[in-house]
Amino acid sequence: MYPKSLEKLIESFRILPGVGQKTAERYAMHILDQDLSRVDELSVNLKEAKDKIKECEVCHNLTDQTICDICTDDYRDQSMICVVSNAKEAFSIERMGEYNGLYHVLGGLISTKKGTLPEDLNIESLNNRLKNDVSEVILALNATVEGEITSLYLSKKFGEQCKVSRLAFGLPIGGHLDYADEMTLMKAFEGRNKME
Amino acid sequence: MYPKSLEKLIESFRILPGVGQKTAERYAMHILDQDLSRVDELSVNLKEAKDKIKECEVCHNLTDQTICDICTDDYRDQSMICVVSNAKEAFSIERMGEYNGLYHVLGGLISTKKGTLPEDLNIESLNNRLKNDVSEVILALNATVEGEITSLYLSKKFGEQCKVSRLAFGLPIGGHLDYADEMTLMKAFEGRNKME
Numbered sequence: 114m115y116p117k118s119l120e121k122l123i124e125s126f127r128i129l130p131g132v133g134q135k136t137a138e139r140y141a142m143h144i145l146d147q148d149l150s151r152v153d154e155l156s157v158n159l160k161e162a163k164d165k166i167k168e169c170e171v172c173h174n175l176t177d178q179t180i181c182d183i184c185t186d187d188y189r190d191q192s193m194i195c196v197v198s199n200a201k202e203a204f205s206i207e208r209m210g211e212y213n214g215l216y217h218v219l220g221g222l223i224s225t226k227k228g229t230l231p232e233d234l235n236i237e238s239l240n241n242r243l244k245n246d247v248s249e250v251i252l253a254l255n256a257t258v259e260g261e262i263t264s265l266y267l268s269k270k271f272g273e274q275c276k277v278s279r280l281a282f283g284l285p286i287g288g289h290l291d292y293a294d295e296m297t298l299m300k301a302f303e304g305r306n307k308m309e
Numbered sequence: 310m311y312p313k314s315l316e317k318l319i320e321s322f323r324i325l326p327g328v329g330q331k332t333a334e335r336y337a338m339h340i341l342d343q344d345l346s347r348v349d350e351l352s353v354n355l356k357e358a359k360d361k362i363k364e365c366e367v368c369h370n371l372t373d374q375t376i377c378d379i380c381t382d383d384y385r386d387q388s389m390i391c392v393v394s395n396a397k398e399a400f401s402i403e404r405m406g407e408y409n410g411l412y413h414v415l416g417g418l419i420s421t422k423k424g425t426l427p428e429d430l431n432i433e434s435l436n437n438r439l440k441n442d443v444s445e446v447i448l449a450l451n452a453t454v455e456g457e458i459t460s461l462y463l464s465k466k467f468g469e470q471c472k473v474s475r476l477a478f479g480l481p482i483g484g485h486l487d488y489a490d491e492m493t494l495m496k497a498f499e500g501r502n503k504m505e
Contacts, residue, residue: 114403116373122358125351130339142397143326144355145362145371152359155321159340159352162318166341175341177312201338207310 119145171242173218173235175200183207183216190214192248196239196267198222198255206253214251217242222259223266231266239267243274252279256300315341367438369414369431371396379403379412386410388444392435392463394418394451402449410447413438418455419462427462435463439470448475 115123119141126137144152168174169181172194176182183189183203193214197203203216219234221227243250250271254260268277282300284293293301311319315337322333340348364370365377368390372378379385389410393399399412415430417423439446446467450456464473478496480489489497 114400116362116371116377118354118358118361118373119371121350122354125347125354128339128343128347128351129336131335138397138400139327140325141358142395143324144359147324147359149359151321151324152355154317155324156352156355158314158318158321159348159355162314162337163340163343163345163348165314166312175312175315177314181312199338201334204310204334 168218171238172216173200173220173238174203174216188213192246193251194239194242194247194249195251195253197253198260198263202253214249219254219263222254222257223263224259226259234263236267236270240271243271247275249276249278252277254279256282364414367434368412369396369416369434370399370412384409388442389447390435390438390443390445391447391449393449394456394459398449410445415450415459418450418453419459420455422455430459432463432466436467439467443471445472445474448473450475452478 114120122141122144123134123137126132126140127134129137132140165177166175167177167179169176169179169184171180171184174181174183178185190213194217195203195206195212195214196217196219197206198219198221200218203218206212206216217235217239219236219239221229221234223229223231223234239250250267252264252267254264264279268279271277281304282297283304284290284297284301290298310316318337318340319330319333322328322336323330325333328336361373362371363373363375365372365375365380367376367380370377370379374381386409390413391399391402391408391410392413392415393402394415394417396414399414402408402412413431413435415432415435417425417430419425419427419430435446446463448460448463450460460475464475467473477500478493479500480486480493480497486494
């Protein structure tokens, strides 16, 4: 029905997450209205990103070098490693702008549902990094069953080598009590702090 | 914060309609997980569509030829022209599979807000087409103020040359009376049909 090259573009857009036929059509139509230079840019950037972005050999974060900017930054605190399941989370924490240590990207979480075992994750390479002077491993994993299991596994495995901490649970800032689920409320009560 | 080529890809994705920073990040991350071949395909298809898709010289619909498949199809009813504001709408009507006439894409609607005047639209070329044996012009424009104004303008302009009709207004199929706005209800009453 659509001209062939338009049909092919629509089909291609469907590889994007959450993009169905309607959205793909909207995107493709919009592309036809854009300046050629901007479309060329998108086309080139797709290839380039796919080509250049690799995992950092030390922390498995995404980088266009062999070892990422964070791992090679001497001004960062080399004694702290924040463990996240994927690179996007590391970037989220970076955006916060408060953390000055290093990262380690697991590449997933232990999951019985997906059949992900500890040996499928970047845990051995984390183990090797702990041989250097690392004093604290901060687990910043999802507050889900899989995040919990992985946190427990890692704290058991590394707890004797160094301090293993995890992010606090509680009410999100700006969150209303009404909307908090029971588990969150329970965790918020357990973790209550004395006001000063 | 992100590696440069990833940052550039995220920026590029933001040319898509309704795609903000968060979605662009999600798309870019997803791209990194895809097979190289599929990403290459998207990259190539973007360029190709932008390169090949043009307006049909007769009806201004999108095509990869000089004159589109619909205009050159002898099996279609050459005496009916359905007027739509953009190509996407022509494809929607095609998908319905009931209409067998030709199309004419205006390229917009008359709009005081956007400053779109009749001479900015493909109305002169529609006028030229009516010199051939066209017996009916079907206006399939949005049921909005702009669609109304454009419909009125076209019916005044062409009403003496040939029959000008427009799509019916009324309740959408599956629609509940409760949810219909007053204008729709009014139109549905006005257009009521005798049951047989």
